[in-house]
Amino acid sequence: MKKILFLFSFSIVSILAACSTSKSDSDENWTPEKPIEFVAPGGAGGGWDTTARMSAKVFKEEGIIKKDIGVINKTGGGGAVGWAYIAEKAGNPHHLFIASPPLIDVPLNGQSQYDHTDFTPIANVIADYGAFVVRSDAKWKNLNDLFTDMKKDPAKITVIGSSSPGSMDHIQFVKIAKEAGVDITKIKYISEQDGGELTALLNGSADVFSTGVAETIEQVKAGKIKVLAVTSEERLKGDVISEYPTVKEQGIDSSFVNWRGFFGPSNLDERAVEYYVSKFKELNQSEAWKEIRNKYGWDELFMSGEEYKAFLDEQREEAKDLLDELGLAKK
Structure with a gap:
């Protein structure tokens, strides 16, 4: 009789333990409860917008995320308007935004009260690169030609870009x-x-256009501009862009990566962070995303967790040194 009671008691305890484990497992798995919003803190067609929309497209078409994803543009302040919008969503896991170096540069030069430490890093998804462009009839054949003239009189040559000074x-x-x-x-x-950068370059108001690689392709095809250099470590792969020389192959030991990744508001539940990291890993590994990267000339640069945080902190220190030298860092 005692043996029967023991077995019965053991069975009840086992069932309760199983139920408890099941409930605990359920609690640990977070999924979105409503549609997700991706915020691009810049205008339509720009790098932030394109990356956000292409990510949302692949998430949906590949079935990686089941909930609908909408992309909205919050323009102004070099990204600051979008960051302020997300800052108001603290703890809400249904709002993410796409970011890149301006999230570090703009706060450092005093144009935003928010920087990368005010948000939750989720995952970096791609690496884009800068391109230094001149008119097709410009006298400079390569980057060293340009810098030779700039060493003599830097102020004589006008450089134009879409970003604010210090970004x-x-x-x-x-x-x-x-x-x-x-x-x-x-x-x-x-x-x-x-949007008048290219016009300024072509009409002679500016001599050099500092921009992104993707923004150069159509104008190079049209024969209006030439690319003196791109900031990638190695030559890029793809139609047209594979012809662009790198900074390094011209004997200048430097590079610049326009990292681009997703962040959430502050105070996100760790389960939501884990959910999104796993989904962005799936995105990164998908053939559809590889095709998108090839189309836009983006490189793979996936990071998450502590690796991503450490990378961002290093980027901040590097940017701060340059802004200090330029006299543009906020005091």
């Missing part, structure tokens, strides 16, 4: 120029954020 298009150019021996404190940089 990405400016920083990527001065980083390379500094390594080449140009006095970066005397470089004349103009910010044009209304």
Whole structure:
């Protein structure tokens, strides 16, 4: 009789333990309860917008994320408007945003109260690169020709970019120029954020356009511009862009990566972070995403967790040193 009671008691305890384990497992698995919003803190067609929309497209078409994903644009302040919008969503796991070096540069130069430490890093998804462009009839045949003239009189040559002074298009150019021996404190940089950069280059208002690789392809095909250099470590693969020489192959030991990744609001539940990291890993490994990367000339640069956080902190220190030298870092 005692044996029967023991077995019965053991069975009840086992069942309760199993139920408890099942409930615990269920509690540990988070999934979205409503549609997800991806925020692009810039205009339609830009790098943030394209990366967010292509990510959402692959997530849906490959069935990686079941819930609908909408992409919205929050423009202004070089990204600051979008960051302020996300900052108000603290703890809400249904809002993510795409970011890149301006999330570090813009706060450092005092144009935003929010920086990368105010958000939850999820995963970096791609590496894009800068391109230094001149008119097709410009006298400079390569980057060293340009820098030879800039060493003589940096202020005589006008560099234009879409980013504000002290942000990405400016920083990527001065980083390379500094390594080449140009006095970066005397470089004349103009910010044009209304889409007139190429017009300014072609009509002679600017001499050099610091931009992204993807923005050069159609104009190179049309014969209007030439690319003096790209900031990748090695030559890029793809139609047209494979012809672009790198900074390094021209004897200048420097590079610049336009990393691009996703962040969430602050105070996210760790289960939600784990969910998104796993989904972005699936995205990164999918053939559909590889095709997207090839189409836009993006490289693979997947990071998450502590690796991503450490990378961002290193990027901040590097950017701060340059901004300090330029006199653009906030005091």
